[in-house]
Amino acid sequence: MMPSDANPMGNVFGGVILKHVDLVAGIVAKRHVGHPNVVTATMDRMTFLKPVFIGNALVLSARINYVRRSSMEVEVTVESEDYDSGTKARTGTAFVTLVALDKRGKATEVPPLLLETAEDKKRFSEGEKRMQQRLREAGKL
Numbered sequence: 078m079m080p081s082d083a084n085p086m087g088n089v090f091g092g093v094i095l096k097h098v099d100l101v102a103g104i105v106a107k108r109h110v111g112h113p114n115v116v117t118a119t120m121d122r123m124t125f126l127k128p129v130f131i132g133n134a135l136v137l138s139a140r141i142n143y144v145r146r147s148s149m150e151v152e153v154t155v156e157s158e159d160y161d162s163g164t165k166a167r168t169g170t171a172f173v174t175l176v177a178l179d180k181r182g183k184a185t186e187v188p189p190l191l192l193e194t195a196e197d198k199k200r201f202s203e204g205e206k207r208m209q210q211r212l213r214e215a216g217k218l
Contacts (some may be wrong), residue, residue, distance in 0.1 A: 078133050087130040096118070096170070097135055105139040107157060109149060110187045114163040114178040118148060119211055121172040127157065134158040136165065142203055143204025146154035147184035148176045150204040172207060 082093045100115055106115040120199040129135060143150040155169045177183040192198045212218040 078129060080131055080136060083131045087131045089131070089133070091125055093124070094125070094129060094135065095123060095171075097137060098123070098155060098171050099173065100156075101139045102153050102175060104170075105141060105151050106149050106175040106177070109141055109144075112177070112178045112180075113179075115149075115175045116178060117173060118176050119174040121207070121211075123169055123171045125169050127166045127168045129157040130159075132160060134160060140200075140201040141190060142172075143208055144184045144187050144190050145208060146155055146186055148174055148208070149187060150174055150208060152200075152204075171197045172204075174211065176210070 078089045078093070083089045093179050099120065103115055103117065107113060134157070137153055138156075139151050139153045141149050142152050151173045153171045153173060154167065155171070156165050157168050158165045177185050177187045190197070192200060192201055209218065
C-alpha cells in the first residue's frame with residue numbers, strides 16, 4: 078500500500094481495500110463464467126478486523142461459494158503482510174455477489190459449480206442461505 082492509499086497516520090482507507098476486494102471478486106467470477114462482463118450486485122458487510130498500513134502488502138484470496146442462475150457469491154479474504162517482519166494478519170472477509178451479463182447487458186446463465194468435497198457442499202449451502210437472505214432484503218422473494 079502506498080501513501081496515496083492512506084490517511085495522514087498511515088492507515089489505509091477502507092474504500093481502497095474495498096476497491097481491491099471488488100476487483101478480485103470480479104476476476105474470480107469472470108474466470109468462472111468465461112466471458113468478460115460481470116458486475117457487482119452486492120457486497121455484504123465488511124468488518125475491518127485490523128488496520129492495514131502504508132508499506133504493507135494487501136493479500137487477497139477469493140473463491141466462489143454459490144451460483145444461482147446468473148449470479149455468483151464470491152468470498153474474499155483480506156490479509157495484510159508486513160514486508161519487514163513477514164507477519165501476516167487477517168484483516169477482513171467480504172461476500173460479493175456478481176451477475177454475469179451478455180453482450181446486450183442482460184443477465185445470462187452461469188456454469189454450475191463442481192462440488193467435489195464436503196467443504197464445497199457446506200460452503201454452497203451456506204452461500205445459498207445468504208443469497209436467500211439478500212433476496213428477501215431486496216424484496217425479490
